[in-house]
Amino acid sequence: MDIVSATAGDATTTTPYRMRLLAGWADTGTTAGLAEHHRRYAPLPPAAFAGRGGPARLIGLVESSGLRGRGGGGFPTARKLAAVAAGRGPRTVVANGCEGDPAGAKDRVLMELAPHLVIDGILLAAHAVGAAEAVLCVHEDSSAIPVLAAALRERGATRTPIRIVEVTRRYVASEETALVSVLDRGDARPRGRFPRPTERGVRSRPTLVDNVETLAHLALIARYGDAWFRAAGTDDSPGTTLVTVGGAVNDPGVYEIELGLPIGAILQVAGGPLVPVQAVLLGGLGGTWLGPEFVRTPLSHAGCRTAGAALGIAAVIALPAAACGIAETARVLRFLADESAGQCGPCMFGLPAIADDMDELALMPDHAGRVAARLRSRLAVIPGRGACAHPDGAVRLAASALHVFADDVAGHAEGGPCRWVGQPSWMPVPAPAGRRR
Amino acid sequence: MSRTPLRLRVEPITCHAHGICRELLPELIRLDEWGYPVLDDHPVPAALLAPARVAVRSCPSLALRLDRMA
Ligand SMILES: Cc1cc2nc3c(=O)[nH]c(=O)nc-3n(C[C@H](O)[C@H](O)[C@H](O)COP(=O)(O)O)c2cc1C
Ligand code: SF4
Numbered sequence: 141m142d143i144v145s146a147t148a149g150d151a152t153t154t155t156p157y158r159m160r161l162l163a164g165w166a167d168t169g170t171t172a173g174l175a176e177h178h179r180r181y182a183p184l185p186p187a188a189f190a191g192r193g194g195p196a197r198l199i200g201l202v203e204s205s206g207l208r209g210r211g212g213g214g215f216p217t218a219r220k221l222a223a224v225a226a227g228r229g230p231r232t233v234v235a236n237g238c239e240g241d242p243a244g245a246k247d248r249v250l251m252e253l254a255p256h257l258v259i260d261g262i263l264l265a266a267h268a269v270g271a272a273e274a275v276l277c278v279h280e281d282s283s284a285i286p287v288l289a290a291a292l293r294e295r296g297a298t299r300t301p302i303r304i305v306e307v308t309r310r311y312v313a314s315e316e317t318a319l320v321s322v323l324d325r326g327d328a329r330p331r332g333r334f335p336r337p338t339e340r341g342v343r344s345r346p347t348l349v350d351n352v353e354t355l356a357h358l359a360l361i362a363r364y365g366d367a368w369f370r371a372a373g374t375d376d377s378p379g380t381t382l383v384t385v386g387g388a389v390n391d392p393g394v395y396e397i398e399l400g401l402p403i404g405a406i407l408q409v410a411g412g413p414l415v416p417v418q419a420v421l422l423g424g425l426g427g428t429w430l431g432p433e434f435v436r437t438p439l440s441h442a443g444c445r446t447a448g449a450a451l452g453i454a455a456v457i458a459l460p461a462a463a464c465g466i467a468e469t470a471r472v473l474r475f476l477a478d479e480s481a482g483q484c485g486p487c488m489f490g491l492p493a494i495a496d497d498m499d500e501l502a503l504m505p506d507h508a509g510r511v512a513a514r515l516r517s518r519l520a521v522i523p524g525r526g527a528c529a530h531p532d533g534a535v536r537l538a539a540s541a542l543h544v545f546a547d548d549v550a551g552h553a554e555g556g557p558c559r560w561v562g563q564p565s566w567m568p569v570p571a572p573a574g575r576r577r
Numbered sequence: 578m579s580r581t582p583l584r585l586r587v588e589p590i591t592c593h594a595h596g597i598c599r600e601l602l603p604e605l606i607r608l609d610e611w612g613y614p615v616l617d618d619h620p621v622p623a624a625l626l627a628p629a630r631v632a633v634r635s636c637p638s639l640a641l642r643l644d645r646m647a
Contacts, residue, residue, distance in 0.1 A: 331590075332588065332589070332590060483589070483590045484589035484590055484592075485589070485592060485593075485594055485609075485611050485612070485613035486589070486609065486611070486613055487589075489611040489613075490609075490611070493610075518610075521609050521615060525589060525613070525615070526589050527588075527589045527590045
């Protein structure tokens, strides 16, 4: 996952817009300092959004660009900007650069290669919502921190002060209400879905929490406009996106692609499959398995929805034909269960229970029918009942595994245990340390 | 009394699976295998509003609420 390349092996995309966020990286291969940043993108046009109507003009431009959040939910960015701008009192912008999902590396790569683009985006968002302070949240010990700190030093005093806050390396610590809670009281646990941070966030004031990639796109939309942004991507998912490609491909890493590109073509961009691939895990660890139809599934919100999946954090993990999807899913479920904040019953008891079920499906084939039925009834009862969407992601993953690997479940029920048990995993999660029952 | 439909909600962080709501309102509340209430999204029928209010008042964790439906 450390190999980072922005060069597409095959000319699979169709417009000159492929490299936006990572433009220039292929030339220099290093972090863009402020001078290099200005050479690539030109300084921000200061006059365009000045004056009384400036912030509203900026939000209008984001709205017509169709920009959607890149942090997993795909929420229309302009709607959040407008909600915070309409709020009362001192407002805060929180840039979410934690990237808590181990399937993703794109935010770290973006922050390390183009820190000034992220900073521009934060300043523009702060201007749009009228925020007096901004916080850039990054995982503790992240290699992006020194790069970001140097970029901020290079800027000197910014219009809105930006401070870097290090957040504990836990999966749910970067959920938006958990970030608000970290900033208010140092407790990195989600606080509940309502009220949303746009209404009541940091110090109970309206707060914009946006993913760092979302903000970087905002910085380009402010420069080049809505029509330019829409010239790449699809109607429902305009623009380019960073994808993290992992698993059985020749060149795993982070790439920038046009939204709408079929997932099969995305694997080609990452050097093509290493071995025959039976399925991909799409959208992050709390994502969806897609069987062979992934080859033609477009990576866009609508395209993924039609395939019964969700775009999530735009991560793709290729699973070889010679691997057990059930055993791999069990590993990821165990990780997600261990990462629960342990606050909500259906999450703290439900996730270990479905991880146990998935383990049993892989390891104890004689019970497969009964275990699958119990698992299905648990999957029906857990979603929507946590204070955050963490359990919903785990359920989505487990349900899609039962669907895509249905033959394996049936096969396990008839034959011996899985042929691939004991093999190294393709999933980016730590090996379960003797936790199996 | 207003006619706005009301719906039961549980605060997942506050709920500690006491199960008292289920005893007071078995018509609308069932418990999952771990003892936490499972609610549906339907409006509370008028005939059950009184026991629903008792259940809300009786939750030791104050985790149960009656919310106006949007
Ligand atoms: C368990 C959990 C973990 C999350 N982790 C992240 C994260 O690491 N980075 C991120 O940008 N969003 C994360 N999110 C989504 C945020 O809550 C929030 O929706 C997002 O930062 C909003 O940015 P956007 O509108 O630009 O996508 C997470 C959500 C959940 C439920
Ligand atoms: S749903 Fe799980 S992760 Fe989310 S707040 Fe509740 S216990 Fe924590």
